[in-house]
Amino acid sequence: MSDPGAGADGRHPLFMPLIFVGGLVFGVGLAVSRMARPEVVLDFLQFEDFGLLFVMGGAALVAGPVFHLATRSGKRAPLTDRVYDLRRKTLDSNVLLGGVVFGVGWGISGICPGAAYASVGIGNWPILAGIAGMFVGAYGQGVARDLLRD
Amino acid sequence: MALDFATLFPNGVLHYLVGGLLIGLATVAIYLGTGIAAGASTFLESTLSYVSDRDRFQQFRFVQSRGWRLVFTAGIVLGAAAYTALSGDDWFVTEVSTTRLFVGGVLVGVGTRVGKGCTSGHGICGVGSLSDASLLNVATFVLVAAGTAHVLLAMGVSP
Numbered sequence: 001m002s003d004p005g006a007g008a009d010g011r012h013p014l015f016m017p018l019i020f021v022g023g024l025v026f027g028v029g030l031a032v033s034r035m036a037r038p039e040v041v042l043d044f045l046q047f048e049d050f051g052l053l054f055v056m057g058g059a060a061l062v063a064g065p066v067f068h069l070a071t072r073s074g075k076r077a078p079l080t081d082r083v084y085d086l087r088r089k090t091l092d093s094n095v096l097l098g099g100v101v102f103g104v105g106w107g108i109s110g111i112c113p114g115a116a117y118a119s120v121g122i123g124n125w126p127i128l129a130g131i132a133g134m135f136v137g138a139y140g141q142g143v144a145r146d147l148l149r150d
Numbered sequence: 151m152a153l154d155f156a157t158l159f160p161n162g163v164l165h166y167l168v169g170g171l172l173i174g175l176a177t178v179a180i181y182l183g184t185g186i187a188a189g190a191s192t193f194l195e196s197t198l199s200y201v202s203d204r205d206r207f208q209q210f211r212f213v214q215s216r217g218w219r220l221v222f223t224a225g226i227v228l229g230a231a232a233y234t235a236l237s238g239d240d241w242f243v244t245e246v247s248t249t250r251l252f253v254g255g256v257l258v259g260v261g262t263r264v265g266k267g268c269t270s271g272h273g274i275c276g277v278g279s280l281s282d283a284s285l286l287n288v289a290t291f292v293l294v295a296a297g298t299a300h301v302l303l304a305m306g307v308s309p
Contacts, residue, residue, distance in 0.1 A: 018183045019218045023225020024232070025176035031230040031239070033169020038246045045299035050158045051166040056273050058170025059177060064278035066178045067187070082185030086279035089266045095283045098265015099290030101257050106291060107298025109254020110246060112269040113262060114190030116255070117223050121230025123241030130251035130258075137259020138194035142206040145264075 012079040029059075030118035037119070038110030038127075045107055105137075177274055180222075187279070189271020190226070191262035193219040250307075261291070 033055045034040045044052035070084035077084060089095065106112055111119070111130045119127040180188050196216035199207040234241060244251070262268040265287050267276060276284020 015184060016218060016221055019180060019188075019221050020225045022176045022180040022188070023222040024229035025172055025179070026222075027226035027229025027231075028233045029169045029172030029174075029176060029229075030226065031169075031233040032172060033166050035169065036230055037242055038244045038251070042246070042299055045296045046303050047296070047300075049160050051161055051163055054163050054166035055170040055173065056269065056277075058167050059174035059274045060277045062171060062174025062278075063177045063181070063274050064280070067181065067275070067278050070182065077181075077183060077185030079183045080185050084181075084185050086281065087187035087271070087275040087284070088279055088281040089272075089276065089283045091283035091286065094264050095266060095287050096290055098261045098263070099287040100261070100294050102261025102265055102268065103291035103294025104298050105254040105257025105259075105261055107254075107295035108257065108302065109251050110299075111251060111254060112190075112258060113194065114226060114268070114270045117190065117193075117226040118230035119242075119244075121227040121232075122234045122239075123231075124244050126244055126246075126248050126251055129248045130255035133252040133255020133257075134191075134194055134259035134262075135198065137256040137261075138191075138263050139198055139202065139259075140256070141260040141263050142195070142198070142202075142204060146204065146206055 015079045018079060026114065027118045027121055029055075030115055031122055035115045035118075036122050036124070038124075041106070041110035041112075041115070045110070173270075173274065177270070177278075181275075187271070187275035188222060189267050189275060190223070191258075191268035191271060193223050194259055195263060196220075265291075 030036045035052060035055050040049070041052065043049040067084075067086055071086050073084065075084060076082060109130055111127065113134060116127050116131050116134065120131070177188060180186060192212070192215070195207055196212040196219045199212045199216050233239070258268075266272070267284065267287065272284040272287045277288055
């Protein structure tokens with residue numbers, strides 16, 4: 001990459017600041033929406049309060065048109081020179097299996113990764129047990145898949 | 151039971167909508183600047199690459215992204231903290247038991263990694279991209295989670 005603005009590691013000097021500010025706004029959104037509270041997610045899943053539809057739906061409705069327009073433009077992102085493309089993963093049985101396992105976990109605890117990080121920020125210290133669990137799960141699936149592959 | 155607005159949305163919708171729009175705005179800002187559709191759960195594996203020598207976690211895609219994913223996650227924590235401190239919102243501690251959080255967390259860790267994404271990666275970026283894999287994954291985890299939460303409710307597990 002011959003970007004004249006690139007830093008010593010080849011990254012644009014504004015790359016990390018943008019990621020950080022994006023993370024800040026993301027965290028504010030999770031706090032404002034109260035999705036960082038497991039109780040709010042559980043109320044949604046138990047059909048007590050459907051407001052969470054506006055969180056995921058609102059975010060997807062903002063992201064969707066921008067992703068499509070940028071992809072159609074054929075242009076590259078200014079800070080990385082990456083070509084804009086849509087987030088489309090291969091549809092296979094893992095997508096279904098992972099969704100089922102994630103769903104059971106989400107239903108038990110009311111926590112998902114992004115909301116769990118934000119939950120630390122709102123002072124919810126017991127969430128650290130949930131985040132520890134996520135690391136254990138992510139590590140365990142890696143070990144298990146290596147064993148299954150051999 | 152009438153399905154009126156107050157029944158479906160007993161706490162109103164405004165804060166949900168504003169929060170969702172902010173999350174969408176953050177996703178779009180990162181995407182337009184970097185071309186990256188940022189999800190929150192890859193952070194788990196990319197951070198494991200700092201401490202595990204396993205080939206699975208030492209994949210290039212984890213090692214080269216682990217720095218910015220750490221920064222993204224720190225931003226999420228600090229953004230939520232700053233909002234709570236500045237808005238006068240009460241600090242919040244859940245009443246969901248540590249056991250539930252841990253067991254649920256383990257399954258979330260397995261499920262998001264096997265399923266290639268989570269509520270943000272599939273739910274926002276993937277659904278926004280109209281990806282068939284993401285639409286199937288999200289429909290699956292929402293339905294399964296609702297079923298699981300109802301089973302726990304029926305069993306009297308609370309909170």
